[in-house]
Amino acid sequence: MTAQTLEYWEYLDRTLGPDADYAGWSDLELSAPYVRMHAERAKAPFADLQPYLEAVERDGYVHPASQRLIGIWQEQFARLNLYDPGLAINEPPGMSVEDVVAALAERGLCLDHRRYGGPVYLDATDRGVPLRRAVGADGQANYLICSLRQLLPMVGDYDRILLAYDRELDPDHVLLDHLLTAFGASVTRLSLGRVPLDGSIKSSRHGGWESHTVDALADRALSDFEEEAFWLGLRLYFIAVLTRESPASFSPDVLRKQLQRAVRLIENGTERVDDDAYRAFLKTKRADGGYVDPYRLTVSLNERHKPVPKGNLLDEVFLP
Amino acid sequence: MIAQEVLQHELAARLAAMGELGDQAVVAVLREVDLAAYVEGALAFALALDAEQAAGWTASLTRTLFLAGDPGHLAARHRPDHVARGGGAAWFGPGRPDDYQALRLLLRAFEGEAPVPALGEPVRVRVPGADGGPHRRLHLDVDRMSWQEHLVHLNHAVCEAALAGDLPPGATLELTHDPAPEPPWLHARVGTDPRDSERLRLFAALVAVDKEPHHGP
Numbered sequence: 001m002t003a004q005t006l007e008y009w010e011y012l013d014r015t016l017g018p019d020a021d022y023a024g025w026s027d028l029e030l031s032a033p034y035v036r037m038h039a040e041r042a043k044a045p046f047a048d049l050q051p052y053l054e055a056v057e058r059d060g061y062v063h064p065a066s067q068r069l070i071g072i073w074q075e076q077f078a079r080l081n082l083y084d085p086g087l088a089i090n091e092p093p094g095m096s097v098e099d100v101v102a103a104l105a106e107r108g109l110c111l112d113h114r115r116y117g118g119p120v121y122l123d124a125t126d127r128g129v130p131l132r133r134a135v136g137a138d139g140q141a142n143y144l145i146c147s148l149r150q151l152l153p154m155v156g157d158y159d160r161i162l163l164a165y166d167r168e169l170d171p172d173h174v175l176l177d178h179l180l181t182a183f184g185a186s187v188t189r190l191s192l193g194r195v196p197l198d199g200s201i202k203s204s205r206h207g208g209w210e211s212h213t214v215d216a217l218a219d220r221a222l223s224d225f226e227e228e229a230f231w232l233g234l235r236l237y238f239i240a241v242l243t244r245e246s247p248a249s250f251s252p253d254v255l256r257k258q259l260q261r262a263v264r265l266i267e268n269g270t271e272r273v274d275d276d277a278y279r280a281f282l283k284t285k286r287a288d289g290g291y292v293d294p295y296r297l298t299v300s301l302n303e304r305h306k307p308v309p310k311g312n313l314l315d316e317v318f319l320p
Numbered sequence: 321m322i323a324q325e326v327l328q329h330e331l332a333a334r335l336a337a338m339g340e341l342g343d344q345a346v347v348a349v350l351r352e353v354d355l356a357a358y359v360e361g362a363l364a365f366a367l368a369l370d371a372e373q374a375a376g377w378t379a380s381l382t383r384t385l386f387l388a389g390d391p392g393h394l395a396a397r398h399r400p401d402h403v404a405r406g407g408g409a410a411w412f413g414p415g416r417p418d419d420y421q422a423l424r425l426l427l428r429a430f431e432g433e434a435p436v437p438a439l440g441e442p443v444r445v446r447v448p449g450a451d452g453g454p455h456r457r458l459h460l461d462v463d464r465m466s467w468q469e470h471l472v473h474l475n476h477a478v479c480e481a482a483l484a485g486d487l488p489p490g491a492t493l494e495l496t497h498d499p500a501p502e503p504p505w506l507h508a509r510v511g512t513d514p515r516d517s518e519r520l521r522l523f524a525a526l527v528a529v530d531k532e533p534h535h536g537p
Binding site: 118123126130 | 390432
């Protein structure tokens with residue numbers, strides 16, 4: 001559980017009372033106090049977050065506002081026809097903060113200065129990665145420790161760990177990569193740029209994104225397009241056009257062109273091949289980690305000069 | 321309690337002896353603080369400096385930047401000039417602070433706000449370089465002192481005394497965490513009391529011990 005979530009809960013209870021009913025709130029209504037908390041610089045000190053943290057650790061507590069938000073996100077995932085990786089699953093992480101620190105210390109991957117009244121640092125300095133504070137002298141663990149609590153126990157269970165993250169957090173994930181690799185994991189990093197709005201990338205805490213929510217995008221698109229064209233058009237725009245880097249600002253016009261393109265693809269993209277040929281095609285789109293790269297795959301839908309089994313791709317990947 | 325006049329006199333004498341301020345600094349990298357190994361390492365580092373380095377660092381008031389880091393992880397990119405026994409601490413320099421830019425970006429400033437505990441018994445080390453020598457005792461007054469402050473005072477006291485010849489090779493140095501006796505002192509660290517800016521405080525004092533130290537209460 002990260003500090004900013006706990007701060008949000010504490011702020012809600014402090015300003016709206018502990019019995020507020022969030023069941024009918026929208027995502028915009030739930031975001032307003034979050035933006036307000038940051039604007040007012042009204043975040044509580046860590047000591048005031050402790051009761052929340054203890055409830056999370058002890059009972060798997062989730063604040064009603066977050067429960068509502070998760071429900072909204074599930075509806076939005078469905079609206080976008082996205083796979084829900086388990087938004088509502090609330091399982092405790094497999095390791096405690098102390099388990100993680102002990103496991104890291106055993107391998108010389110952390111520096112524990114708490115006995116001097118200092119922090120715990122994550123240490124991959126032998127790989128040239130800067131020392132990174134992870135647990136404050138007050139005991140507050142940051143999001144990297146939260147990730148390690150979940151990921152370290154899973155290392156042996158999976159062939160590969162894919163870290164997908166905001167490009168601004170690249171240094172932290174280079175570090176996570178080194179740490180997980182030291183525990184035997186095979187790690188691939190997928191760094192994603194945020195889509196700028198009117199030329200600027202601002203943290204969600206500053207607001208300014210209210211007319212670009214999932215529901216706002218969907219309502220506008222679905223007034224002119226069928227659901228399948230909406231699903232495919234969004235993928236063409238956000239994956240193939242904006243790519244991982246998102247160098248250009250969000251553009252309703254370019255999105256609209258991709259929605260129109262999606263309509264044509266659904267009508268004309270009928271080229272189908274047998275299973276063997278389809279597999280052979282997918283192999284050509286593999287990333288270094290061995291998995292099929294969604295960017296290369298989506299871009300291939302725009303291919304005009306080479307044969308692409310667009311019918312197979314639409315049926316099995318994009319519009320199953 | 322040492323009288324304020326005595327401390328004022330000590331500080332004035334020190335300021336009067338100061339020449340032009342130098343621009344040299346040393347970087348100390350700390351994985352852990354093993355006091356005996358740390359003091360021994362600081363002494364070995366200071367006494368291994370050549371005359372020019374020693375003069376430059378002394379003129380810079382033995383300025384030291386303390387960084388948190390594991391010396392064992394650095395050697396491939398940043399080779400320390402001295403590593404403490406056990407590898408818990410290492411020293412780089414002296415040089416200009418800019419010379420350590422890469423090291424400072426890789427590591428973090430040492431943080432240690434917890435109070436320094438009392439010592440069960442004095443920490444004893446031999447100043448490296450010879451087999452026998454005089455007996456010295458360093459009193460470090462740790463009352464309300466954090467680890468961070470402690471390391472600064474200990475480092476300056478030990479290195480300055482060594483560079484001034486007050487801790488010759490072979491000498492036995494005993495470190496205690498208690499207030500110093502009345503003068504004479506071979507070497508003293510006096511500064512503004514961080515808890516009361518109107519007062520001076522004696523942080524550390526090095527004294528000569530004539531006979532075998534007295535053990536126990």
